[in-house]
Ligand SMILES: Nc1ncnc2c1ncn2[C@@H]1O[C@H](COP(=O)(O)OP(=O)(O)OP(=O)(O)O)[C@@H](O)[C@H]1O
């Protein structure tokens with residue numbers, strides 16, 4: 001099932017002195033089972049856009065079709081539970097939302113809330129505790145005794161445990177060390193490869209080229225480009241003008257001034273292949 005936004009606008013605090021446009025006539029269609037990156041300068045509307053996927057915010061104008069539901073400015077707050085079972089949003093710093101007495105109960109909360117029995121929820125919780133790279137030994141500990149990175153994993157496990165069709169993540173890697181970041185990104189890629197849609201807000205262009213197959217570029221509440229990663233970075237000047245950093249492999253390739261690359265390397269794999277071709281010449 002694809003996700004479709006039709007001319008979606010969102011206004012914060014309408015008709016007050018604080019009125020502010022968060023989204024401006026945004027239209028796009030996302031294919032199911034894709035890995036979508038949402039990028040753009042700070043304040044460009046990425047988080048505002050994310051909160052529309054599970055109707056945490058509803059459009060001020062326009063229409064969204066997602067998970068068999070249609071969301072319009074008239075959509076009420078009732079009957080959204082089914083949507084949120086299928087489309088889940090993990091905020092930046094999700095650890096702030098942990099609240100149960102033990103790690104296992106915290107992860108089991110989501111599955112229980114969406115209809116799994118107590119026992120099934122615990123089995124799922126244990127499975128996802130391990131899948132996010134944590135040890136069973138911490139299952140009975142208070143989530144508040146964990147390190148920041150461990151708390152983040154618990155919070156993410158709590159959402160992945162009920163297997164939403166669409167997993168939306170708003171900068172889930174903020175403040176994690178490089179190894180933890182990579183583990184987490186690989187986990188999201190596995191999730192996509194097992195038949196789900198992943199939508200990720202990120203400032204990290206290496207993650208965009210390594211993981212995403214579709215990119216939305218936001219600026220001042222507008223969608224200014226929707227394309228595959230290679231096309232987003234193909235026009236270097238355009239990317240620079242819109243505050244998108246170069247992927248590190250692309251920047252590295254530029255330093256190799258006496259090498260010729262047939263196509264611009266985006267990932268480390270591309271770069272290594274390009275260098276080997278040059279060495280054989
Ligand atoms: N609760 C709010 N009330 C009023 N304006 C808001 C609110 N939240 C966001 N905005 C404004 O809406 C615009 C888009 O904000 P948003 O948080 O979606 O940006 P973002 O792209 O996620 O930024 P960042 O990269 O810093 O997280 C900004 O101008 C912001 O100031």
Ligand SMILES: [Mg+2]
Pocket residue numbers: 046047048170
């Ligand atoms: Mg944001």
